[in-house]
Amino acid sequence: IFLACILSFVCHAAPSEADWKNFNHATVNSFVIPFYQSLSAASQALQQSTQGLCQSPSQEALDNSIGDFHKTMDAWQSIQNITFGPIEFSMRSHSLQFWPDKKNHIGKHLGVLLASDDKTLLNEDKFQRVSISVKGLPAIERILFKQSALNELKANKFHCDVLTTISQNVSTISTSLHSEWLKHMRGQFADAKQLDGYFEDDIDAATALLKTMIEPLEVIRDLKLKRPLGSAFGKEKYKRLESWRSQRSLRNIELNILSLQLMFEGLANILPPERYHSISHQYTALVDAIKQINTPLENAVRTAEGYQATLDIYKKIGTLHKELETSVSALGIHLGFNSRDGD
Structure with a gap:
């Protein structure tokens, strides 16, 4: 230490x-x-x-x-x-x-x-x-x-x-x-310690909230992006995108990230400052990357430039997810079983 x-x-x-x-x-x-x-x-x-x-x-x-x-x-x-x-x-x-x-x-x-x-x-x-x-x-x-x-x-x-x-x-x-x-x-x-309550204590309650801050990044990365992108440009399947009929696939992802970012801001007084600022910058860069795609994602992934930009977002989410997991583990919080494991 x-x-x-x-x-x-x-x-x-x-x-x-x-x-x-x-x-x-x-x-x-x-x-x-x-x-x-x-x-x-x-x-x-x-x-x-x-x-x-x-x-x-x-x-x-x-x-x-x-x-x-x-x-x-x-x-x-x-x-x-x-x-x-x-x-x-x-x-x-x-x-x-x-x-x-x-x-x-x-x-x-x-x-x-x-x-x-x-x-x-x-x-x-x-x-x-x-x-x-x-x-x-x-x-x-x-x-x-x-x-x-x-x-x-x-x-x-x-x-x-x-x-x-x-x-x-x-x-x-x-x-x-x-x-x-x-x-x-x-x-x-x-009162997280109440008898027969939902949680064992305040740390258990915090763990539940932290899981909902971190695990959804995997859903966005793997289901909302990786699955529709396919293995390479030319093999994308835009109809696997969430809400593609209403042309709001990218909007969904942006809202997901913005809400997770807002939730993360609650850790400002809990994480070490340098770790908090590092993750904050990653969130900002991620939102900026999403905003750079100025056409519906359903159309963007069918162009070489749009596909690469979407792939970049996918990679940024993976990096962010890894740092969040590492940061929370360093605080002594163990997220435990992931409901998506084995899917």
């Missing part, structure tokens, strides 16, 4: 449990709950605009619904990294966004549902038993972003009924997530 202090020119005290408790409180109250609140508000607006679209179909109403879809997806991408707590119950994450859809479950099951013209399937009890792949934002995207969307919604009322039912489901889940964090999860962080 003494030698390490000499080499780094400064000794940084290990964070106490009180430090972790402060980190937990700040993260929950200034990040998790506000972003779930934004998701709840955006999804309610989406529900209302899709209802308006179906009551009086018009291009303006369709544009309003598309706008609210983007706002809801923005809000979801900003809190997508939180993978514990209420989001775990009843497969809510998959209900909100079934992705990646490697076997086109959404297309198959949504096609069957739309063709059934069976309104009883949209009753609350029966809808809970339909495929989880058609209950969330990707199914809404498929309906709203078809070139023939307005004509189909005008011609077939059942298609509109499906759209509004899915929007209602997204809104219900989102509102419940916000409510349950307010009523239940926030209290778990206020």
